[in-house]
Amino acid sequence: MSQPRVVVAMSGGVDSSVTAALLVQQGYDVIGMMMRLWSENCDTEGGSGGPVTSNRCCTPDQMADARRIADQLGIPFYVIDTQDVFRRTIVQFFTDRYAAGDTPNPCLECNRHIRFEWLLNHALALDANFLATGHYARVQRDPAGDPASPVRLLRGLDPGKDQSYVLSVLTQDKLRHAMFPIGEYEKPRVRELAAEFGLPVASKHDSQDLCFLADGDYRRFLREHIPAAMQPGPILLRDHAQTDGEFIGEFTELGQHTGLPNYTIGQRKGLGLSYHEPLYVLGSDPARNALIVGPREMLGANTLIAERMNWIAGSPPVAEGESLRADVQIRYTAQAAPATVFPLPPDEHGDRMRVVFDEPLRDITPGQGAVVYVDDECLGGGIIARVER
Numbered sequence: 001m002s003q004p005r006v007v008v009a010m011s012g013g014v015d016s017s018v019t020a021a022l023l024v025q026q027g028y029d030v031i032g033m034m035m036r037l038w039s040e041n042c043d044t045e046g047g048s049g050g051p052v053t054s055n056r057c058c059t060p061d062q063m064a065d066a067r068r069i070a071d072q073l074g075i076p077f078y079v080i081d082t083q084d085v086f087r088r089t090i091v092q093f094f095t096d097r098y099a100a101g102d103t104p105n106p107c108l109e110c111n112r113h114i115r116f117e118w119l120l121n122h123a124l125a126l127d128a129n130f131l132a133t134g135h136y137a138r139v140q141r142d143p144a145g146d147p148a149s150p151v152r153l154l155r156g157l158d159p160g161k162d163q164s165y166v167l168s169v170l171t172q173d174k175l176r177h178a179m180f181p182i183g184e185y186e187k188p189r190v191r192e193l194a195a196e197f198g199l200p201v202a203s204k205h206d207s208q209d210l211c212f213l214a215d216g217d218y219r220r221f222l223r224e225h226i227p228a229a230m231q232p233g234p235i236l237l238r239d240h241a242q243t244d245g246e247f248i249g250e251f252t253e254l255g256q257h258t259g260l261p262n263y264t265i266g267q268r269k270g271l272g273l274s275y276h277e278p279l280y281v282l283g284s285d286p287a288r289n290a291l292i293v294g295p296r297e298m299l300g301a302n303t304l305i306a307e308r309m310n311w312i313a314g315s316p317p318v319a320e321g322e323s324l325r326a327d328v329q330i331r332y333t334a335q336a337a338p339a340t341v342f343p344l345p346p347d348e349h350g351d352r353m354r355v356v357f358d359e360p361l362r363d364i365t366p367g368q369g370a371v372v373y374v375d376d377e378c379l380g381g382g383i384i385a386r387v388e389r
Contacts (some may be wrong), residue, residue: 352382
């Protein structure tokens with residue numbers, strides 16, 4: 001009986017290369033596949049006229065490395081052109097959300113629409129059973145092989161590399177086809193495995209986020225692509241605390257900002273203000289193109305509303321009106337914090353939840369993901385829509 005077929009999303013890096021090598025070693029029928037993604041000055045609808053650059057996830061050198069690894073492992077290797085769908089789905093989302101005043105995480109959308117939809121569909125078209133990626137996460141299936149049993153998403157064993165946060169968008173159908181072989185290892189061991197397999201990428205540096213930026217400077221990218229969102233506007237001092245999460249009431253104008261995307265919640269330095277006490281960025285009011293600042297005691301909130309919820313099991317873990325004790329992570333690099341989670345009735349954006357943290361957090365940011373964990377299991381997540389103070 002032939003082994004299941006697995007398509008491996010290859011990037012030419014150490015993680016995806018070890019993923020492919022482990023699966024070959026385990027006897028799977030492995031195919032390597034690499035996506036050619038959109039990058040600046042490589043627009044598929046005609047280009048911008050500038051020098052040709054490559055997406056940092058798929059440079060010619062990385063493509064050559066991935067092809068070399070596939071040849072070494074004796075597996076087929078394909079490159080699929082994903083430029084146009086990536087530009088329309090991910091890059092447009094990135095600029096649209098910044099223009100609306102949010103701070104988006106495009107990696108969540110990439111996993112939702114590109115890796116585990118576009119690429120997964122290509123894998124299934126090749127009669128593959130699974131799509132494997134180099135993410136540090138784990139999939140737990142029913143040991144008895146019951147196809148009706150739910151599939152669970154767990155944190156990777158390396159707490160410093162865990163990537164389950166950006167995989168919280170996966171549904172049961174997508175997770176059933178997902179494999180994350182290196183999630184069972186810590187990163188130093190993955191590099192050791194690369195050396196043991198004789199892979200030439202064992203010491204290669206890790207790839208960076210925001211791969212479509214030519215230089216990694218998102219502020220420069222936004223100035224060029226959505227200049228209206230980078231217009232100067234007033235910096236407003238919040239005169240008294242609010243409890244409804246909206247920046248309304250009395251304000252004092254203290255100066256001018258250089259464009260709302262240039263600032264992050266909790267930021268203290270670089271505001272260019274002179275005041276009798278330190279001031280921090282509390283948020284923004286895109287309708288007025290205003291940056292809202294205030295003293296330290298106004299910084300932080302303990303409640304958020306998230307929308308576009310994806311519950312990995314397919315439904316909320318508790319009924320509407322009930323609550324769940326969990327840890328909630330509000331950005332990729334944050335530590336999950338203890339909280340009480342309340343599923344809310346769906347609206348036009350889908351399922352929602354309210355999260356009330358045990359202690360206020362100072363950097364809850366609309367547009368980022370709010371991801372729910374119980375122990376090591378990722379239950380799902382949504383996009384932070386509103387902060388309540």
